[in-house]
Amino acid sequence: xxxxxxxxxxAITDVARLAGVSHQTVSRVVNQHPHVREQTRLRxxxxxxxxDYHPSGVARALATGRSTVxxxxxxxxxxxxxxxxxxxxxxxxxxxxxxxxxxxxxxxxPALTRAVRRYIDQQVAGIVVIAPLVTARDALAExxxxxxxxxxxxxxxxxxxLVTADQSAGARLATEHLxxxxxxxxxxxxxxxxxLDSIGRVDxxxxxxxxxxxxxxxxxxxxxxxxxxxxxxxLLARIPEATAxxxxxxxxxxxxxxxxHELNRRMPEQLSIVGFDDVPEAEYFTPALTTVRLxxxxxxxxxxxxxxxxxxxxxxxxxxxxxxxxxxRDSAAAPxx
Amino acid sequence: xxxxxxxxxxAITDVARLAGVSHQTVSRVVNQHPHVREQTRLRxxxxxxxxDYHPSGVARALATGRSTVxxxxxxxxxxxxxxxxxxxxxxxxxxxxxxxxxxxxxxxxPALTRAVRRYIDQQVAGIVVIAPLVTARDALAExxxxxxxxxxxxxxxxxxxLVTADQSAGARLATEHLxxxxxxxxxxxxxxxxxLDSIGRVDxxxxxxxxxxxxxxxxxxxxxxxxxxxxxxxLLARIPEATAxxxxxxxxxxxxxxxxHELNRRMPEQLSIVGFDDVPEAEYFTPALTTVRLxxxxxxxxxxxxxxxxxxxxxxxxxxxxxxxxxxRDSAAAPxx
DNA sequence: TGATAGGGTGTGAGCGATCACAAGCATTAA
DNA sequence: TTAATGCTTGTGATCGCTCACACCCTATCA
Numbered sequence: 001x002x003x004x005x006x007x008x009x010x011a012i013t014d015v016a017r018l019a020g021v022s023h024q025t026v027s028r029v030v031n032q033h034p035h036v037r038e039q040t041r042l043r044x045x046x047x048x049x050x051x052d053y054h055p056s057g058v059a060r061a062l063a064t065g066r067s068t069v070x071x072x073x074x075x076x077x078x079x080x081x082x083x084x085x086x087x088x089x090x091x092x093x094x095x096x097x098x099x100x101x102x103x104x105x106x107x108x109x110p111a112l113t114r115a116v117r118r119y120i121d122q123q124v125a126g127i128v129v130i131a132p133l134v135t136a137r138d139a140l141a142e143x144x145x146x147x148x149x150x151x152x153x154x155x156x157x158x159x160x161x162l163v164t165a166d167q168s169a170g171a172r173l174a175t176e177h178l179x180x181x182x183x184x185x186x187x188x189x190x191x192x193x194x195x196l197d198s199i200g201r202v203d204x205x206x207x208x209x210x211x212x213x214x215x216x217x218x219x220x221x222x223x224x225x226x227x228x229x230x231x232x233x234x235l236l237a238r239i240p241e242a243t244a245x246x247x248x249x250x251x252x253x254x255x256x257x258x259x260x261h262e263l264n265r266r267m268p269e270q271l272s273i274v275g276f277d278d279v280p281e282a283e284y285f286t287p288a289l290t291t292v293r294l295x296x297x298x299x300x301x302x303x304x305x306x307x308x309x310x311x312x313x314x315x316x317x318x319x320x321x322x323x324x325x326x327x328x329r330d331s332a333a334a335p336x337x
Numbered sequence: 338x339x340x341x342x343x344x345x346x347x348a349i350t351d352v353a354r355l356a357g358v359s360h361q362t363v364s365r366v367v368n369q370h371p372h373v374r375e376q377t378r379l380r381x382x383x384x385x386x387x388x389d390y391h392p393s394g395v396a397r398a399l400a401t402g403r404s405t406v407x408x409x410x411x412x413x414x415x416x417x418x419x420x421x422x423x424x425x426x427x428x429x430x431x432x433x434x435x436x437x438x439x440x441x442x443x444x445x446x447p448a449l450t451r452a453v454r455r456y457i458d459q460q461v462a463g464i465v466v467i468a469p470l471v472t473a474r475d476a477l478a479e480x481x482x483x484x485x486x487x488x489x490x491x492x493x494x495x496x497x498x499l500v501t502a503d504q505s506a507g508a509r510l511a512t513e514h515l516x517x518x519x520x521x522x523x524x525x526x527x528x529x530x531x532x533l534d535s536i537g538r539v540d541x542x543x544x545x546x547x548x549x550x551x552x553x554x555x556x557x558x559x560x561x562x563x564x565x566x567x568x569x570x571x572l573l574a575r576i577p578e579a580t581a582x583x584x585x586x587x588x589x590x591x592x593x594x595x596x597x598h599e600l601n602r603r604m605p606e607q608l609s610i611v612g613f614d615d616v617p618e619a620e621y622f623t624p625a626l627t628t629v630r631l632x633x634x635x636x637x638x639x640x641x642x643x644x645x646x647x648x649x650x651x652x653x654x655x656x657x658x659x660x661x662x663x664x665x666r667d668s669a670a671a672p673x674x
Numbered sequence: 675t676g677a678t679a680g681g682g683t684g685t686g687a688g689c690g691a692t693c694a695c696a697a698g699c700a701t702t703a704a
Numbered sequence: 705t706t707a708a709t710g711c712t713t714g715t716g717a718t719c720g721c722t723c724a725c726a727c728c729c730t731a732t733c734a
Contacts, residue, residue, distance in 0.1 A: 359713065359714045360714090
């Protein structure tokens with residue numbers, strides 16, 4: 001044990017020797033090639049068992065020029081969206097790939113390019129970039145090599161395969177729900193405008209309003225944090241005509257709710273609110289939050305699918321759009337008047 | 338471009354040829370060995386630049402028998418704790434290692450052993466197991482090979498290096514805070530008893546109570562979810578003598594708060610509550626939640642440190658315990674009577 | 675009965691790096 | 705002047721696997 005440096009356990013040649021066959025035959029058995037006599041196969045299998053042989057992923061990667069590792073680039077954040085996305089991806093890939101994660105502090109061009117390059121150097125089987133920021137747009141244009149790559153939550157202009165949620169449709173769902181309840185107008189507390197998600201949600205909100213023939217009220221910009229929602233809430237509570245708000249995520253909605261409680265404004269009677277994300281705890285806000293849900297597992301599945309397509313055939317650059325769904329709870333109701 | 342299968346970009350020999358030196362000299366330059374003439378070094382560097390050469394991590398791993406990848410095994414969960422832990426680890430490792438993540442559906446023995454083995458086969462530089470479940474205890478005993486491994490949030494009996502939060506101390510902090518406010522007794526809504534975290538927190542809670550000379554009331558067991566907190570809250574609201582609760586995490590605390598609102602019990606006047614985790618939104622609960630905070634970044638840093646120690650010297654099996662801190666907000670106050 | 679097909683197996687050469695060793699050369703000490 | 709020292713560089717083997725190819729053997733067909 002341990003005469004060879006670094007390596008633990010037996011190599012393919014050890015198995016071959018024990019089974020009395022060539023290393024190539026062992027390789028065939030391991031890789032389930034046809035054309036191996038059953039009897040030989042069993043002998044090899046027995047040897048593998050006896051030695052407790054496990055093929056070296058590293059050596060295989062070197063020989064084939066392709067590993068079973070998927071590189072995921074995401075950004076420095078414990079936000080619900082990116083976290084869930086990562087989780088969904090992992091679930092989808094579980095059996096076939098290992099997932100390597102790089103978390104960037106900021107998604108600016110150079111950092112992103114560097115992270116992607118690094119994965120390419122390591123000859124990963126594919127790369128997933130979770131790039132909800134506008135700044136990520138350009139960085140991916142000049143990517144070297146022919147590595148399968150998929151953007152999640154990014155912008156379609158990059159010319160790469162893309163899986164994205166229909167943010168705009170989600171916002172429209174929220175806004176129209178509020179409108180259908182009888183509200184004259186719907187206010188919006190958005191995320192930072194550097195996020196594509198924010199932009200999409202603002203668009204959907206405005207479009208729904210315009211379609212209904214009402215002029216969008218001034219936009220209140222938040223930063224996804226409950227604190228920014230709280231600040232927005234303090235504003236909204238002082239605007240009598242604001243009877244309905246669509247918050248770009250649940251945590252900002254929580255901040256708004258908090259502000260309303262403090263200022264003794266009743267919800268949903270005096271202010272109706274709809275969130276976005278459906279975080280697990282949203283159901284237990286007071287009032288229980290009506291919100292828009294995204295199926296992150298499905299997004300992960302689609303991303304993987306797109307990756308696989310690129311592994312098989314060289315060129316296809318598809319786009320998948322996931323549709324969000326409205327989850328109706330108690331925080332939105334008809335206006336009181 | 339792309340005559341060789343799988344490989345993108347130039348290899349070390351290409352650089353050597355262009356620079357007019359041997360591949361070994363290029364290797365020396367790349368690895369910053371001393372004893373390379375400055376002039377040669379510059380020539381090699383220029384060639385590297387010109388070809389845009391990046392060394393292959395895979396090939397290096399094969400040759401050295403050690404990669405720069407750290408394997409992390411965690412469990413199927415988007416819970417705040419495990420997620421933050423992973424994040425903290427990543428931050429700590431960012432520059433020196435790549436992080437590969439395996440998320441298990443359940444942390445039972447076989448699954449865990451398999452995941453760890455898989456990393457060993459891939460010759461990772463080290464393994465981190467985030468194992469807050471009791472079931473993980475035994476699985477790690479019979480681990481093959483000499484791979485640096487660290488348990489996070491696991492049980493000390495495994496005989497491996499361990500980084501853990503002092504759950505018990507955290508629970509004690511919460512309980513004593515409530516007691517010091519003047520409450521006669523403190524109730525507890527725990528996590529599932531399969532979690533070591535739960536067990537530790539229950540222990541700390543009981544110990545603090547006994548030290549104060551009071552008999553612990555019956556334990557209410559939850560499952561970390563807001564829903565289970567809500568159910569516990571409906572119970573607690575009907576028990577007049579229950580004036581103070583310690584919830585084993587913030588999300589269950591949220592469920593309790595929700596139940597109190599519904600049953601028109603005022604907080605903190607009629608019921609004081611302390612949570613655990615300090616999730617980002619806890620500050621914006623109504624009332625703002627007093628809770629116990631864990632420094633996950635520090636945990637990640639310590640885990641990495643322990644890993645590094647094992648890489649250098651073969652045997653050390655240290656244990657690091659992280660101390661939690663109490664974050665005082667509005668949800669706990671003196672009892673009203 | 676001989677040519678053909680194709681199942682089953684082995685041989686040797688890479689993949690792209692590192693490592694151990696040897697050798698050339700200049701500098702220094704004897 | 706010669707031997708010894710040590711910086712600088714190169715050679716070849718090696719890590720564990722896959723790939724391309726060649727080979728043998730046994731059916732099948734003409």
